[in-house]
Amino acid sequence: MEAQKIFELMAQKCGDAVFGFTAEGTKDPYFKVKPERWLEVARLLRDTPELDFDFLNVLTGVDWIKQNVMQVVYHFYSYRHKHQCVVKIDLDRAKPQVASVESIWKAANWNEREQYDLLGIEFLGHPDLRRILMPDDWVGHPVRKDYKEAAEYRGMPTTRPSPMDLLAAYDKANVKPEDST
């Protein structure tokens, strides 16, 4: 099914929960969903026979710091109908919260954990929302645009001096006697 038709069908089924269909000037047409009604829309995406989106392909969080928006992008695909759709949900950057779709697509379990870990997006209703890639006691969410890495983690420095600086310091400390005269 065409992206336009998918959007029209969804608009017919759930009214103004879906909005902002964009096909011009974008590579993959997308539409937006109101965060508070996401779970209902997601269920319809999978359970409507004409849509049958049984595969959650990519789940990405994008930090739009200038617009003060934390965006979650879902790419869905249907193996039966061989069509795809892109859903974008804009969240408040100060408190990014959206319903978890783990109960619909099991793949969301790990993918949501990853986005929580890297961007701090909170997926409400997730059964096991903890860090997955970073250590459990890591501070901050590293893919956020305003993330500042701490100088050290458990006594280990997170940066190291430039080898060029070390070389210069070594040369300076080891000046031969004839050079200094």
Next chain:
Amino acid sequence: MSELIFAYDSGEEMTLNMGPQHPSTHGVIRFIVKTDGEIMSEAEPDVGYLHRSIENIAEKCTYEGFMPYTDRVDYVAAMTANHAWAAAVEKLADLAVPPRAEYLRMITDELGRISSHCIALGAMAMDIGAITPFPYALREREYCNDLFEELCGARLTFNYHRIGGVGWDMTDAWRDKALRFCDHFEPVVDEFDRLITHNEIFIKRLANLAVISGDEAKSYGLVGPNLRASGIDFDVRRDHPYSMYTKTKFEVPVGRGRMGTVGDSWDRFWVRVEEWRQSVRIVRQCLEQIQDTPKGEFWNKPKRLKPKGDALARIEAARGEMACYVVGDGGTNAYRARFRTGSFNAMGIIRLKSRGLMVADLVALIASLDIVAPEIDR
């Protein structure tokens, strides 16, 4: 299996660590195994030991400059990771790729798939105790690596694909060598089949083990050979063709449960063996068709690369669909890049499938899903 759990349920469960440094975890992965005797009640994967924040690095360097890092997304089959990044940026920036480059990409992708499956199948046989097939498979991988080395100078992390093409053209001598490899490899697959695939002990060990149904595979987001072994007939190369895959003929092997149930570990092994055959077929056709393309036209170097918007490219990598999502904001660097890899999603199903398995069968399950640690953690 479920009867066995109850029989052994003595209430003396113990928690064991498997990994992070364990030879059969295929890299640095840790499993927290809860077991009572040989039967596990659960194995929980703990990942992240190889996390190098590759997606974050993409935001720090230019589109072209990120290419060598994509090799490290999946270092067992680096060509397809190269391809995914190049395809995503080209889609984002509306760049055309010369046909010769598309063929070279396909040839290297398929040779990469062959060499990756050599590791997958050889290591799987070794993990469950058959030592002999591993060196046989590695010997073939060496031939592939020699071909890659001659083409781009590297044996593991190739950095061969470029935004808008590939880095170097092939020579006629290289083409002959690649053809000779195809001639040599086809009988080797038959030999491998006789040696291990249809080996009685091997079949008994793997048939009906860790069966993943089609619905589970779809829900957990399994892709590529793991998905096809569960009976879902889908291949990005056939259903959403990129490069020149529309011009080549090949079949998509799908698990049929010939030795047990659809989606068991043996099916996952067999699908990869069949993919070897299909890859050789594609390489042959590409080497034939590439003769019609003008020599030397292998790279449309983009003059200005400051795309805006977002794009998703889907590539059939050795470990299944690798999707690369890239967001540009009009600068020289990507605003956000995301790699969706097969191993990451395959790890998610292990906790479910490990329930009631033996500890030794966990090793077979991990190997049959063809998990590579850097691809999980990126």
